[in-house]
Amino acid sequence: MIIELPKLNFDPKSLAPAISAETIDYHYNKHHTMYVENINKLIVWTEFENLSLEEIIQKSSAGPIFNNAAQVWNHNFYFEALSPKPEIMPNLILLENIIEKWGSLDNFKVEFNKMAISNFGSWWTWLIKDKNSWKLDIINTSNAITPISNPENSQIPLLVCDVWEHAYYIDYRNKRAKYLDNFWKVLDWKIVERRFK
Numbered sequence: 001m002i003i004e005l006p007k008l009n010f011d012p013k014s015l016a017p018a019i020s021a022e023t024i025d026y027h028y029n030k031h032h033t034m035y036v037e038n039i040n041k042l043i044v045w046t047e048f049e050n051l052s053l054e055e056i057i058q059k060s061s062a063g064p065i066f067n068n069a070a071q072v073w074n075h076n077f078y079f080e081a082l083s084p085k086p087e088i089m090p091n092l093i094l095l096e097n098i099i100e101k102w103g104s105l106d107n108f109k110v111e112f113n114k115m116a117i118s119n120f121g122s123w124w125t126w127l128i129k130d131k132n133s134w135k136l137d138i139i140n141t142s143n144a145i146t147p148i149s150n151p152e153n154s155q156i157p158l159l160v161c162d163v164w165e166h167a168y169y170i171d172y173r174n175k176r177a178k179y180l181d182n183f184w185k186v187l188d189w190k191i192v193e194r195r196f197k
């Protein structure tokens with residue numbers, strides 16, 4: 001099975017100034033594309049050759065196959081929720097859940113950004129919901145690790161921010177907090193809601 005690179009839902013120039021066309025060019029056309037090319041090469045003649053991307057992630061152990069497959073999935077998930085004309089608020093049920101946990105949408109963003117600044121190295125910051133309780137939480141995963149890597153895991157990802165330096169360094173240099181503030185301006189809650197339901 002060929003692992004495809006999904007097309008972007010937006011014009012690469014359209015997220016500026018939050019995310020520049022140059023960043024999208026490097027991030028999507030170079031980094032994301034490279035992960036897709038790598039995984040397609042790595043699975044040839046292996047037990048993973050005919051599996052879906054999700055199955056490859058769940059059945060591979062730590063190493064290049066897992067890393068590249070998980071990076072493809074994480075980037076698909078990240079780019080899918082970006083939009084130049086985003087829905088800037090979640091709908092009632094999701095909003096109620098956020099308010100119940102964090103008090104307000106703004107306070108949720110503050111806590112999310114705090115989490116996204118707290119780690120050392122390269123990682124992803126996620127809003128997740130528990131499959132059983134529907135409770136929301138914010139988590140970090142290092143390198144390529146993804147909430148979907150363990151099928152037993154009850155964490156369902158709803159949104160992700162890429163906090164690898166390549167996601168923001170061209171536009172923001174070392175000012176990661178500014179990238180995180182502007183990330184919310186292009187995050188489409190419509191997509192997050194769809195994942196929540």
Ligand code: MN
Nearest residue numbers: 031162164167
């Ligand atoms: Mn990235």
